[in-house]
Every structure is written in C-alpha cells, then in structure tokens.
Amino acid sequence: MTATLEGPPPPPPAPEPAPGRADDPAPDAPASPGTGLVAEAALLLVTLVATASFARLFVDGAAVVPLLVAATTAHVVAAATRRRGFGPAATVATLVAGFALQASVTLYPHVSVLGLPTGTTLGDASRDLERAWQLYGEVTAPAPSSRGFLLASTFALWATAGLADWAAFRVRATAEAVVPALALLTFTSILAESTEGVVLAAAMVAAVLAFAVAQRVTRGAGAWVGRQGGGGSPALVRVGLATAVLCAVLAAVVGPRLPGSGGEALVDLTAGEGPTSRMTVSPLVDIRSRLVQQSDEVAFTVESERPAYWRLTSLDRFDGEVWSSSGRFSEADGRLPSEPPAATTVPVEQTYAIEALDTIWAPAALTPVELEQADAELRWNGDLATLIVPASRESIDGVSYTVTSEVPELAPGDLQAPRPAELDDALVDATRLPDDVPAVVAAQARQVVSLVDPRPYDQALALQDWFRSTFTYDLQGTEAGHDESAVEAFLRARRGYCEQFAGTFAAMARSLGIPARVAVGFTPGEVGADGATYTVRGRNAHAWPEVHIPGAGWVPFEPTPGRGQPGAEAYTGVAPAQDSADPTVTPTTTTAPPATTEPAPTTPRQDAQDLQVGSSPEPTPPTDGGGPPSPLVVAGAVALVALLLVALDVAAVAVVRSRRRRRGREATTVPGRVRAAWAEAVDALARAGMGPRPAETAREYAARAATGLGDDGAALTGLAGLATTATWAPEGSHRDPRLAAEASALAARVEARARAGMDRAQRVRALVDPRPLLSPRRGRAPGSS
Template identity: 40%
Template sequence: MAATVRERPVAPPPPSPTASPPPAPPESRISRALEAGAELSVVLLTATAAISLLRLFTDGSFLDRVLLAALAAHALAWAARRMRLGLGGATLLSAVGLLLFVAWAVEPHTLSAGLPLAKTWHTMSTDLRNAVDRFNTVVPPTPVTRGFVLASVLATWVCAFLADTAAFRLAATFEAVIPSFTMFLFGSVLAYNRNRLALSALYLASVLLFVLFLSVARRAETDNWLAGRRAPGSRALLGKGLAVGAIAVLVAVVAGPDLPGAGSAPVFNWRAKDNGPSSRTTISPLVDIRSRLVDQSDNELFTVQSSSPAYWRITALDKFDGRIWSSVGTYKPAGGSLPTGVRSRAPANTVTQRYAITGLSSIWLPAAFRPTHLDGIKNVRYDPESSSLLTDADTSNGLTYRVESALAQLTPQELGTAPPVLPQSIIDRYLSLPEDFPSSVAHLAIQVTQGATTPYAKAIALQNYLRTNYRYDLNVPPGHGNDALQRFLFVTKRGYCEQFAGSYAAMARAVNLPSRVAVGFTPGEQAADGTYRVLNRHAHAWPEVYLSGYGWVAFEPTPGRGAPEDQSYTGVVPMPSEGVSPPPAVATPETPTTTGAGAGPSPSQRTATTNPVRAKPTHGTSAWLKALLLLAVLVVIAGGAVVVTTGRRRRAFNRRRSGATGADARTLVAWEEAEEALTLAGYPRRRAETPAEYARRVPGPAAISPGPMGSLAEATAAAAYSAAGIGADGVAAATDAADQVRDQLAARATRTERLRWAMGFKTVRPPESAARIHAVETLVPPK
C-alpha cells in the first residue's frame, strides 16, 4: 500500500516592520468615503446657513469672509479629531483659531507686524458693541458694516464647531442640525420676505444631504452586511435617499406655497406684539426710512401744500440710555383743536399744511411744529408732550389731512431773557444721562459753554461749535451711542445728522440744558405750483432745547442744513433750494421710537408705541448683574435637563432589570447593559460579530479586563442557545461581570465623559486603520 506524504504547511512569515501596509479592503474604503461625505455635508450645512444671512444685508460683500470662517472652523474641528484631542482641547484650538481668523480676515488694519495686539482686541470689542447698537435700530436689509461682519463670522464659527462636535463626537444627528438651523431661523425671522423660497430650498436640501450621509456612514460601520455587499448596499441607500430627498425638496418648493392656508394670516402672530386693547407697538418710521435710503433714496414719501416752508416733524425722542434715543408718550384721540403741551410766550404765525401721504409706510403723521388744529382725517391720536400725531390704521399711506401749526417767532433778545430755573417735571425727564456717559463728552460740553451766561447762550455755543469744527459726511459708521459720540467728537470729527443731533442733545444735558432729538424731514423739492415733494433723502434729525417761558426751541448743529423759520435766533441760513443744495442729508437717526402709555388718561384713552428693544434705565440693574442672572438661569436650565435625562435613563435601566423574570432573560439583560456601556464609550459591537468575538476584540481597545467579558459572553451564549438554559449561579455571575465592565469603563473615564454617558451621548472614536486591523488579525488569529 503506497503512502502519500503531504508536506507540512509553512506558516506565513510575520509582516516586516518596514514593509508597506497592504491595501485597505473595499469595506474600509467605502467607510472612509462615507465618513468624508458626512464631513463635507456638515460643512455644506453650515455654509448654506451662512448664505441665508444674505437676506439681512443690502449686498453680499460680507459673504466671502463668513464662508471662509465656516471652512476654517470645520477644518480645525476635523484636525482636532484626527489628533485625538478631547473636547476641551478641541474647544481651545477652535477658540485660538477663531481669534486669529477674526484678526486677519476682519480686522487686518489693526495688526502690528502681522500680529493681533491690543489695538486689534479693542477694535473687535468696539465693532461688536456698534453692531449690537445698530442691530437694535435697523430694519433689514441693512448696509454691511465691519461690526455685522464680525458678528456673522463669530456666529458661523460657533455653529460650525457645535455641529461638528454633535455629529462626530456625540453621534447626535438631530443636535448637529440645531446650530445651523438657529442661524437660518434668525435670518428668516428678520427678513422673511426676501429670497425666502430659494434660500429655504437650499438649506432644506443641505439638511437632508447631511442626515443621509451621516446615517449611511454610521450604518456602514455597525450594520451586518454580507461579505462584499457593504459597498453596493451603501450605494443603494445613498441613491434611494438622494432621490427621496430631491423629491421632498421639489415638492416643498413647488407645492408648499400653494397648499391651502399657506398664504393665510397666522393663527398666532408672534410678530404683532400687543400690550392690550389700548396699546400699540411700532418701530420708529426713521428706522424704516433708513433701509429705504440705501436702496430707494428717491422714492416719494408724501407731498405737502403749505403757506410757508418748514421742517415736517414726526416726533421727538427724549430718553437716552447710552446706546439709542427713544421716547415714551401718551396718545389721546385727536380731531379739531389739539391740546397744548408746553406753552410759549412768543408770538406765532399760523402755517396751514395739506398733506397727501404716498409712500411713508408708517403710522406717524408729519406736521410742522407745533400743530394746533387737525381736520380732514379720522382715527388719529395726539401726544401733546412730544407734539406727535399717529393714525390708528396699519399705515398712513393713502391718507390726506389738513394741519394748522403755530410757528413761534423768536428773537435772540427774547430768548436771552429765559431764566435757568426749570420745572421739576422737565428736570426729571429731559436732563437724565446714563450712568456710563463718557466724562470726556461732558467735559467738552462744559468747555464749549464756559463763557455762556444764559441757557440760550449755551445752546448757541454748542450749535456753533459743532457747525464750525465738524464736517458733514455720509461715509461714516452709523450710531449715536456713547462709543459713537466719542468717535465722532474726538476721532473722526465727521458725521451726518444722526451724530450731530445726538451729540448736541447729550452735550446739552451735560450742561443742564433740557434737550431732546426731533426727527422728521426737511422741506423737500418745491414744484411750480408750490407743493413740496418730500423724498427719502430729505429725512433729518435736529435737537430741541427747553427754554423757560418759550418751551421747546429748535437748533441746527448739522452743517449745510437750516430750518426756514429759525434764522432769526440760530443765525443759520435756511437750506437753499433743491437745485443748488449740497449733497442731500440722507442720513436717518436710526432710533426706535418708544411711545408708551403714561399716567393720566384711562387705559381706554391711551395708545402706546414701544421700543423693539427695551431701553436700559438710567438707574437700575447693572449689565454685569443681568449677565450673571442670565447665566444662572441657563445653568439652572442645563442642570434641570441633565437631571431629567439621567433620571429617565436610570428609570429605564431599573425597568429593564425588573422586567426580566427568568434566569435566561436576566442574563441577556446583563449582556445588553455591558454592550450599551461599551457603545456609549465608543466601542460598539459590529453586527457581524458574535458575543464571543466581541468579547475577544473589545477589551484591548476599551482598556478593560478580558475576564468579565469572556465569562459574560459564555453565559449569554448559554442563555440564548442552550436548551438547558442557565442556572441561578450563572445569572449572578453574568450580572456581576456586566457591573465590572461598567465600573471599569467609568473608572478610566473623565467626569465629562461620565456625564455624557449618563445623558445617553455616545463617544465617537476614529476607526482603526485598515493596515492595523490586518496586522492584528494576521498576528493574533482567532481561536
């Protein structure tokens, strides 16, 4: 009998340390491709949210820096994950990158030898404060300013970092969408009628693409695919998902606006704030005019036939909080003779005006100061304190009415006799300044009026100082708060009526002159028939000073402007005719006007218009205390969320244990607890793995003892597949092994990781490279 001798198989030599790693298997390549797709889609998500900010501005000059900020923020977040930095390290890296990006991309003019030093940080702080002040006073679309660009860059960067953290560190898909959605919603709320459909479709498409790529990438990592089917399966999911997403976006864009009720009034109109049946909320018409000045400066607002030219006045602003001028007033129904607020002993000429409002788009009604009689119109209210008229209608467009006004005939000799004695009501309301009012501005006002011996002399001194030492210039940053005052008075010495009127009124109060800012329009263009045609570019602001015995007296500190009836006491030549005038005063005091209910009439007789942003009181809670209170509220809310979430998970944990009645069920529950803890720690079981294979693989990467996992896997196999099941001792051993796994994971975790696990947030760890996996499987083959 012949014997066949077989050669003993030769074991493959171990891989050389210097040998190049084998090529990655197709499964690893598709996983990396899906991960890259998910990372690119989250970048696209942030970018589309940033693009939606286009609705807030008149042009897209800010967009390049905002999109570059989104790319840089995501790149740093990606690098932090690749360097295996923790959340704290990634946050620090991103914060440093943000500061450098802002310095180099937004504030490059402040760098010293290419480095951001003290000047850069000071300019950033100033620009942000200016942006906050400006935000409170403008209506989109607004011109792009450096402060708005800075704020947009900061918001985009933070959104990008939060989205990356939620998507790739916490494996929280829904939470990753929230930051960009918040920014998109911000733009939609403030500019809801501009490019709404196109930008909404773009953002919706980016959200669906991100959710699709991230979901498929996670499924490819964990799901049980047959050999060689992971790549085709993932491609099939992507293809079908893209098709469904495209159909969803198309249906939303095409059919959404035509659905029943899409164009109806909202059930709850959150935009229409209302303080009750006798209250009314509005934005100053000058805020609206400011936006029209940018795009439509030649649009007609109203026409007026008048027996004499005058400044067509809207209202007066009497409260200054260091950021904006605003006002509060009590409005009563008006018609016929109008009540007199502050009387003047000076003789007056009666000027009759007939108005036709065409495009003012406001509830305010212009009239020369001081209106005494109104007819030809119904449903109008009047505040005698500010001499302001407003209509009960939604807009004044299309209204016509007749007004008689008493224009005081004032002389320097009469005004020079006005005593410095003031009524207490005037002192309380028209001399207050904010606690943080710049002392440098007050000292300048004292210096300018040092030689003046009467209130009128002080008022003239302030007017002439501003007209002589400062230049009219539209190309300056807007604003009239404390920072803007200092910049205007001591740095640029250039501005337009907003800065001139605001500075004058604030300086007047610093030298005990009761003052306020009047807003309205210059006379406008006079036609051949004598009608004055008032356009957006005729918007104007000027100060009024209270002089005892003569009431409110207008002054004109803005160069190139002059009221027709005031030359006798201001010495300012009236503004020349439109054909030979200097560049028109198109600047608008961007001040929200607050007219609120005050003491006096019953609620049924009052109409209140309130500031869109509540003005800071002169004496009240400091900004720091408010910030601390807000922080405390946020901490309480966050703590409550943590307590509720962890409590809910603990109750679910106890219910699962108590619900397992048999020995086999309790063993399987123990396995589920151990696997859940490992998954939260970032070491999930692959769907292709059996419990025994998982128990052999995971202790090394997770840095736990292999014994408890091995015994738990054996008990799980017996409970799941053995006909005899498992005994009571086996149940106790399995439960103890699961507790050991959880305790070992918790012992090596940081406090932050334990908190995240308690709330159910997973730790996402980068997958091992294909070469390392191949080497491990070659050197340590499975038993």
Template identity: 40%
Template sequence: MGIAHRQLRRTPADAAPASGGGSTMSMASAAMHRASDSDEPRESGESGDFSHDTTETTAVQSIPASALLLALSALTAVGFTRIFADTKFLGSMLFIVVSLHAFCLALRLFKVRGYIAIPAAFAVMFTLLAWKYYPDTMSGPFPTPESWQAFLADLQLARGQFPSSVAPVAAVGGFIVLATASTAAAAILSDAFAFRAYGRVETTVPNAVLFVFASALGADRHRVAITTAWLACALAVIVAMRVTHAQVEHVWIGNRSRVLARSLPVAAVLAGCAAAGAAIVGPRLPGAGETALFKPSKKNDVTQVLSPLVDIRSRLVTLSDTELFTVAAAEPNYWRATALTEFDGSTWKLPDGNLAPVDGSFAAPAPQSHNVVQQIHIAALGGNLLPAAYSAVSLQDGKAYWVDTTGTLVVPGIGLQQGSNYTVVSSITDVAASRLGSAPETLPADDPSISLPNNFPESVTQTAFEVTAAGASRYEKALALQNWFRSQFVYDLTVQRGHSDDAIENFLRVRRGFCEQFSGAFAAMARSVGIPARVAVGFTPGDAGADGRYHVYGRNAHAWPEVWFQDVGWVSFEPTPGRGQPGAEERTGVIPQQANAGDPNSATPITTPTTTPVAQPGGPTTTIANTSGGTPQTSVPTSTDSSSSSSNGPSIWLALVVLLIAAIATWAFALPRVLRRIRLARSPATSQQAIALSWQRAAHALALIGAQPRSSETFIEHAQRVGANFEIDAHSVQQLALDCTAAVYGNRGSEIRVQRAEQLSAQIVLAVKDQLDARKRLIAVFDPRMAEVLLPA
C-alpha cells in the same frame, strides 16, 4: 451587528465556552451570526455608553462630508444677505466659517479629543471675530479683555435694538457681529454633531435654526433661490452623514441596506417642518411685525404714528415716495412735530406735559421773530402730532391741544385724518449768531435738558470735551460740535439704527449714520459738556410744487437737535450732512438742502414754489390758559374706538409659548409610538434571533448605568458581574444570559423561551430606568437613541 454577535465573535469556534456558556459554534450559531449582523438598531453615546463593533469613521474618510457641511454653513451665511442692506459683510463671514471648518477637520486629523477640540474651536472663533471687528483691541495675534468687552457691548446693542428693527438693517455694529458669531458657532456645533456625536439629521440643526430665522425676518430678496439651494444642500448633508457613518452604527431613521431610500423621505419631512416653522413662528418673532413710523395699511389710508423716533431709517426707505401732507406757506421751513427731552441712556422720549386746548391764538411770538402762515392738508400722515414751523402761536382752522414745554400741537381723539386741513401761524426766530454768542449760559426752568444717565460712557464725554474745547461760548461749542459731525461723518441710511449709549459709541466708531444718530449723539454729547439740548422730530420742507405748496414725502422725515439760549429760547442746529434748515444759514453756516427724491442718501437744494404764497397775518397774539380745573393732562385725549387698542405683544409671546409647548408634547407623545413601529418592522426571523435581541436590548440599557459588557466576558460572566455590583435583579439577568447562551451557542429556542427573554429584558430595562437621574430621563423623552434603548418590549 449586535452585542450578542460581538460576544459570539469573542469565543473561538474551536474552544469550549465558559461555565454555563453553551457548546461550540455550530451551523445554527453561524446563522445567528448573520442574523445578528442585520438591521438591528444600535445606539452610540458620549462617555462610552455604547460600544461600536467596527472602527470609527476616520477624519480622512469624512472629508467629502466635511465639504458638504461647509457648503451648508456657507449657504446659511448667504441667507443673511436678506437681513442686511448690502453684501459687503459676506466675504468676512465666509472666511471665518471656512477657517473654522478647516480647523475642526485638522483637530480630527490629529485625533484631538472632543472636550479639548470644541473649546479650542470656540477660542479660535473669538480670535477671528476680534481680528475682524476689534483689531485695535488685540495684543499681537491674541484678543484681550478689552476685545471681550467690545464684543459684549455690541451684543447688548443688538439685543436692545432687535425688537424694533426691520430688515434690511445695516451690516455694521452689533447686528453683523451677532450674525457672524452665530454662523461661526453653528459651524462648530454642526461639525461636532456630525463627526463627534455621529449625528445625521442633528448635523443640520444649528444651521437650520439660523436659516429659519433669516427666512422669517429677512427681506424678500432671492427667497426661493436661497431656500431651494439650502434645502438641497441640507438633504445632501443628511445622506452624506448616513453614508459616512454607515459602517459605524445604525440609527433610528433607516437601514444600512437602504440608506438613500430611507433617508430621503425623512429629510424631506424635516425640510417641510422647517418651512412650516418659518411660516408660523417667523411672523410672530420680535420685530417681524413692528409697526412703522409711517405705515400705510392701504394705498389711500391714513397711517399711524406710534413714536416720533422709532426706526426712522426703515420709514425713510419704506415710504420714500409716499406723500404724507402738503403745506402752503410763504417760505420753506422744517415742519416740526415735537421735541424729545428725556434720555434714559437707551431712548429719547416724549416727556409728560400739560395739554392746553387751543382755538385761535395761544402763545406770544418769540423775540426778534416774524410770523408765517401755513395751510396744512393731510394726505397720508396719521397719529396725533400736527407738524408746523417752530414755534406755533395760533391755530385758525381745526382743533388741537398745545404742549408748551415741547412746542407741540396735539390733535385729540383719533388724530389726523386724510383730507383734513389746518391753518397754523408760527413765530420764526430771526436771531443773529452774534446774539447767540453773547447769550447768558443759564438753564431752562423745570426742564431735564441737561440730564444724562449715571452710566453715560466716559469716552463719549471725553470726545465731546475735545471737540468743543476751542469754543468760548455755548453757541461756539454747539457750532463746533455741529461742524465736527458734518465734516468727519458720512450720511448713510444702511447703518445700524439706535441712539442708546452703546449705539452712540458705535456711531462714533464707524462715523456713518443718518439723522437719528446725528441728532441723538449731538444732544447727548452737548449735555455731557453742560449745554442744554434736546432732539426735535419732524420733516424737511418737501418738494415745491407748481400748485404753490410744499409736498412732504416719507423721505423728508427728519430729526435735528435744539439748544437752549437765555432770552432767545430753543434754537435749531444741523449736524446731519446733506441737510440744512431754511432761514438758519446765518447762525449754522449751512445752506438749505434735503433728501434727493431719487436717492435719500444724497442731498438737493430746497426751492420755493413759483405761485403766490399765502398772505401773512399781523397784529398781536394772546396766550390761552391751561385746561380748566383739576390736574393738568399728561397724555393725548383719545376716542373710545377700540380699534386702536394696545399692541398685541403679550398675545404674540403667548402664542409662541403655546406653540413651543405643543411641539414638545407632540414629540414626546409620538416618539415611543414611532419607535415601536420601527421595532415591529424589524422583528427577528427566528426564535434564536429574538432571544439574542432581548439580551442585546438589556445590555444596551445596562450600559447607561456603567454595566456594559467587557471584551473578555461571556453572557453569563457579564450577568454575574451585573448581579454582584449593580442594583439589578441578579436572577433576571442570569436567566436571560442562560437563555441567550443556549440560543446563540446551542441553537435552542422556543416560543416560551422567546416570551421569557422578552419579559426578563423588559424587567431589566425598567430597573435601569428607575436608576437614571432626572437629566437622563428628560433626555430619554426627546432623544430617539436613548428612547429606543429604554423602550419596553
């Protein structure tokens, strides 16, 4: 029902119109009454830009649609079960979502204004989040500034870990807080779009964004069932919104007389766009294609190691049963790849180190040690780091470089290859706990093993002092810290990964984690109380086979801390529950154990092969000097093979930007053409209706600058007020008002009058468009409602 109809109703049938207003209502004007109540597009906007000719949908009438919208939010929450490792989070998330939908409905029942209701809903959302995740920060039923700081810390933690995380991730810490907050915010926004902005398709957008995100990055669990249910519910919501608001206004995607028929194709197209977006954009999102620590490209291909401590949990799970290499040795040990000594508050990193080419003996054996020969056969392990017992002193087969500061063997060129063999001799320390307890508490020379970032959390340092307070020596403090972790924490692969400051605080709060957290937290806390420490990365011994070799699998990937002792060197400790290094029982008090083949979360004792081991070598060893001539190397020598070039990160972001720009340009280009087609399809049947429609379009445009008609005005009175108070050509508005009055009240119309009315209406629309600010013009490019208003005839 158009503006012309509204003004026609305001003039009684038995009264004369205002000056220049035309005659009383006739049979022809009654026909115009019926025509103007047909399928003409009408817009609504915030701040009263457009008026409604009927009573708005009441909150009670909207309850069925509210229930469907709640179901859509619930299915969006269910979609996160593909992101997280378990479903324990779902109950709390659904409780918060249901509570917020109920709260929004209550605010509408009490007719609370939107500018009050929406902020109030977000305040309730944060209160529920604090109640669930930060109850110890609450002051009675209210959150505190401490709650807000904890919330921001978790969001920062999730942001920092997102690029390298791979689903499924743990339903704890920053990730679950972010997911719950996003789902709750989507619930509030969808309710606002549905019942305060009178949206239809727009109602599903907040939930659609989250659902596409979960679809793109989530694990392939119940993918078809969840997606089908969500799309069906989204379609039902769109139809319900159209039916609910049918008596209020028309929208750009259909007519009231054929709501279902017009809505179904549009909803289906939008569902298809969402699926296409997930397929195109999803694989290019950060973290979706993150390279694994041990990632096989084919069944028998050698994998590539990009970082010694990147998302170990996912690699433990992904390659749990993949054999990486085998070792023939007289005794089991931790096969150590390297050590990470630099901690910047976010990541433990490899330091720059001098590379010395080795072939034969290259280092002196450690004091009070014995030699162990290891024959290493590479199966599916890639990269440049050759694992061996610490500390290697001789390489008898193969070619490598030695980094003395970290005790690392580096294979040059393309690195480890499937089927390659190496023979390494290592010097294993046999130091007693009593000697460690009496060792001088000095620091290693030229080593950052005591440094911490300036913003390292004071709470973590305080905890470290409390745990080690009873220790009289460096060894006793390190042992106390180790035993505290082993007795007070639980090994769990499903927790959130990370070893940054925020991750350490979260780890100490939830007290669940795996080797990455245990080793990183141990080393950082040890440094905070003055103990030089670093993180070693490698593998537990593996399974003893009948062939006399230790078979090392993906599940054996491990990280552990090392502490420096004067005249002894670096000594390993084991804070991770369920893990224990062979040969270290006397100083650590931990029996040898490693991940169970059937369940990485459980432990099994370490056994030895029953066949004859490799003979042990004797004799002295020699030290090989650094690389000859020039500046020492600080990076791994590489081959000229271009196939191992840098990552495609920049190209991914470029593709996303190009895709986004293309989508925006396509929408802006196609929207006016689609609206013109809709307008042509709704051409008025008579010249009188065409003239009235021209006035209606001009009136809608005038409403954008605050010149909407008043309830007591006729067409001509409205035109006179516009000409006197707004920068609109008075003659054009008054002439259009005269033509509309003659058509509606006098049933007078002709082709010439129709053309003149259309031209005058177009002039008014263009004049209004020139007066709009940049923000409204930009909105008009993408908003179908405003674009329809400003579309020239």
C-alpha cells in the same frame, strides 16, 4: 436557575444589539473609504444653507460672503481637531482661537498686527457689539451690515460648526448635529420675510437628508428599514438621495400650495390687529445717503400758509455713536394729546400728499395738535411729538392727511427762564450720556459757554453760534480714526453734515445738564407759484437739535452752517436758509438776538405717558401699545434655547453612549450579558416614564414597575431575579449561555411592552431627551441597593 450540561459549554452567542435611540450607530459592516469625508462635507452643506439665510437680514446681501467663509473655516478647524485626537478642552480652545483670528483678519484688519488681535481690536469689538445690541432692538430686517452684527453672526457660526461636528462625529448623533443649523435658519426666518424663505427651507430639507444618508453610510448600515437584507452603501445612497430630492421638491412645490399655507399666522409676531411691536431703523441711518446723493426725487408735497421744518420725529437716546428713540403710540384721531405749549404759538394747518418718503413717520411742523382728513390710520406719541403709520403698513407712502400744528413764535424774552432746581424724570433722561462719551465733549462745551449766562437759552445759543462760526458743512463728513469715536473725529476735523452737527450739539448740551434731543425731518423745500405749496425732495433731508427750556418746552436750534429754520430768526439770529447747490458751506457769522433779563413764567412739564425713556440699559423698540414680545426677542430666545438644548442633549448622549460601550465590553461572560439585558430593559422603562428610584433594589423596582406592564410584568420580575443572581452569585457559578439568551428574551418583551405603552409625546421626547437615561442608578450593578 442553574443548568448543568454535558461536555464543554458551546461558545456564547453574539450579544443582542442594545436597543437605544433611533440614531445609534449600527454594528454592521464598516463604511467604505472616504465616506467620512462625504459626511463632513454634507454637514458643512447644512451649515452653509443656514448661513445663506443671513443674506435676508442685511441691506447688502453680499455681507453673507464673509459669513460663508467663516462657516467653512470653522468646520475645517473642527474636523482637524477631531482627526488629531484633541480632547474637549483643546477643541474648544482651538475653536475660540480660530474665531478670534478670523474675526481679526476679516473684520478688524486696521487694528490688528499681522492678523493677530490686539487690545485695540478687543476694545473696538466690544463697542461694535454694544452698538449692534442697541440696533438689534430698533431695526427691522434688512438692516445695515454693521461690524457688530457681522461679528455676532461669525461667532454664532463658529459655535454652530463646533457643536455640530462634535455631535455628528464624536457622539455619532444625527439629529443633534443638524439642530444648531436649524436654529439659525429659524432665527433668520422669524426676523425676515422674503420669497427666498421657501427656497431656503427646501434647500435645508435636502441638505439635512443628504447628511443623514452620508452619516448612515459612514456607519456602514446595510438597509434603511430594519437590519435584514443587502444592498450595502450603494443602495443606501440611491434610496437616501432619492428620498432627499423628493422631500425637497415637496417642500418647495407642494408645501406652499397646501390649504391654509397663505393664511394668517396662528401667532403673528410682526403685525395684525390690536397693539403690536414695531421695530424700524432710525431715520438717521439713511439721511446721509439722501443728503450725499442730493436726490431730486419728490418725497412729498405740503400745502401750508407758512414754511417750516417738516419734522418726522425726535431721537432722545444716545449710545455714544447713534441717536435713537422708543415709545408707545396710540390711535391718532382728532385732538392729539401732548404737552401744552407754554410760550406764544400760532396754529398752522398743513395738508400733506406723501409720494416717496419710504419711512413709517408722517411729517408735520412742530407741534402737531390735531389730525383730520387722513385717508389712512395714523398713530401718535405726544412725548416725541411724532405721527407714524400702524404696524400693518410698511411706509407712509401714498397717504394724504391734514394736520394742525401749534408753531412757536418765540422771542428771546420768552426763553430767559433760569435753570430749574430739579428736572422731572423724563427730562433727566434727556440729559443722560453713556459713560464712554469722550471727555473732550464736556470739556469743549464748558469752554464754549464759559463766558455766557448759565441760563439754558444762553448756553444753547452759544453752542449754536460756535458751530456756525467755526465749522464747515461738508457732505463727505469725516471718518473716525482707529482710536477715536465719530464725535471726536467731528470735533477734531470741524467739518461734517447736519446729522453730525445736530448730534454733537445735543451731546454737548446734555453734558451741561440741559435736556436735548435730535429732530429729523426736512427743510421747507421749493415753494410753488401759489406761495402755499411746497415740493420737498430728498436733498431737503435735515437734522437739527431741540433743547428743552423752562416755560417754552422743546425749542429748535440750528447749528448747521447754511441752514436756518423759518420763524426762528428772532431767537436764533439765523435767517431762513436751506440746501445750497454747493455741497460745502463755509462758516458764517450769526447775529445773536438781543438779550433780555425779563424772565418768562415757568410751566411744569406734564408727560402724556410714562415711557421711562433711557432708564433701561437695554433698548426698547417703539410699540403700538402693550402687545406680544417683539420678534427680535422671540427669535433670540428661540435660537438661544435651541442651542442650549442641543448642547445639553449632545453631552447627555455622549454619556449614554459611553455607558453602553462599557456594557458591551463587560458583556463577554454570561453574568455580564444578563446584567446588560437588565440595564437595557431598565433604560426602556425609564424612557417610558417608569425609571427606578435611587434606593430600590432590582427586585423592589421590578415589583413596582411590573404593575404597569400587564401580562409582561412577570417578564420584568423574572429578569430582575436573573440579574440579581448574576450580580451576587459566586464567581463562575453561572456559565450556561441559555441564561443570557433567556435574559435577552425577557428584556425584549419588557422593552416591546414599554414602547407600546408610550404615547406620541413620550415617543418624541424619548428621541430628543436622554435625561431619563442619565440617573446615577444606570451606572451601578443591577440589583445593588
């Protein structure tokens, strides 16, 4: 198809713009000065909106302030590295160093040197992240703003800022630049429910559109639709910002009022009919605030023929700092299946009227065996001896119910069973301690029990008496030093509140091989004039340990000075006592009950359900049955997948853009422009699912793909012929610009037909998935085999 013309050839026309993704940079007039800075500020605004959504996850909304600072700093550092011309490796290294420095200054100033992280900083950060992961599986938003949560959030924001800046200003992609922030907003929206959700969504819509306007102005595009017409940057800004405002208003005002917007979710991640996952904060998280405030607010009243510790639940997992629990709950109605008590018990009927308990747990004396006359549904776990409200209720407040418990009446002779030769799996789990528990815990426990009989009861009693005789009850507790844990600090200071007594007692018992856990609930409260109605207030909140003794089951002990459980004096030697007006109680001497060598018959433990408690290194949230994945898992998976996809997409787009720039540089001759037209046509077909095979020549590929193009199949085969000739013909034999124009026209027909044949799913995939364009085939000369 060589043409011969008279005279010198006319100058080659400007190459046709290469068709590509919707957000490709436009080759129009350059942007006005300063628009790049505006685009950077707009991208920062997108990240700040996503950061503001973290306020919904924390009890203290002010925790979001250091996160806003982190997001801003990260964007500034990312922009600085780009402007200084840093490459990928140097950019990543700078961002990591910036994150480490900021985390050290804002979160760990007490273990840093001149703001720089040290080995101690890294150790503390590692422990904080481990504790945060434990809480992540056990709490629901809003959660305490622990250092571990803040550290993980800060890292996520630095990663988001770095990835967004790279996508927006190095790869020049608009969509990929905002996806990381959108992933964070989605993550927080799944975990938290609040009225701010609509406001945040509207703000994000406005911020994203503002960034799109700034990005388009930065590229110097002249119009929103097509490439014709004028108006320039001012018109772009006016139309774009008007569109952003309109969309934000529609999102905030119209969206929540659309039909079905207030209906039930298509996929309910938090509640609903049938078995569902339940995440909640451990009752120990707020017990200290109840104790320190000594609240006189009435939590509940209970009618009972005898006083008891009104127990909420037991905590059987210990991570070195925090006690927690997990389990499966079934419907509670009538008889409650549980381990039959082996020792002497008496039935005690209790009628509760819950006023302001503000928790999901339903109090009951140990051990509930029958539920009746409940005016709301309750659920039951026999292994933990715990009643809770279903996932459809936020708390037990306002519920009344009657429950019968088998309260133990134990004497020392009932507890003299020797240490069993082997424990069942559930009890083995109740002896586990994490590897990083300080050695002083086991050493001190061995010293305390060194002079007593090795039977579990005698050792537990020795631990109780040691705490009561050498420690001081103090609501202020004690703070851990820079190089010690909370348990170490408590053992060193020998003063603290009930949570510390109960938790440390249980850890020391476990170090001796004795199954132990922590119970949380309330002391009896104030008895009324009738002698049977007890008013329980916030200041009655309490925690105590329970030890599993063969033949008797789970037995409460009382290591906290100034406290004593009713009905337990016979085997603990501790008279009934509860909160004192004086918040500091000095050590007391406990009168130990007489010992006896008469053994009690042992009864093997029969677990109601196999919970595999403590067998997994990852925390399992309490659940009401099988149910779908927890929203925490879903949210984490969504955020992780989104960030990975964005990272892959940004990398792929960078490769595609680099390839197109190379084509533009090569398209300075007629053969080069022909080959570029062929490459763009092949890219269009690849996006439509008709890419070439590795071993095909251009003609072979065109013959195969033409069958799917209908009447335009001839355009593809003709273009393949031009490309093959332009590639393999002798140098300089094809200089007629009409060949390039013909190739461009044929390529345009092929691309139009390929786009017309794409369904909606293929169009969406073509916008966000550049993988069809990444075949090594794209980088070789057209027509090569």
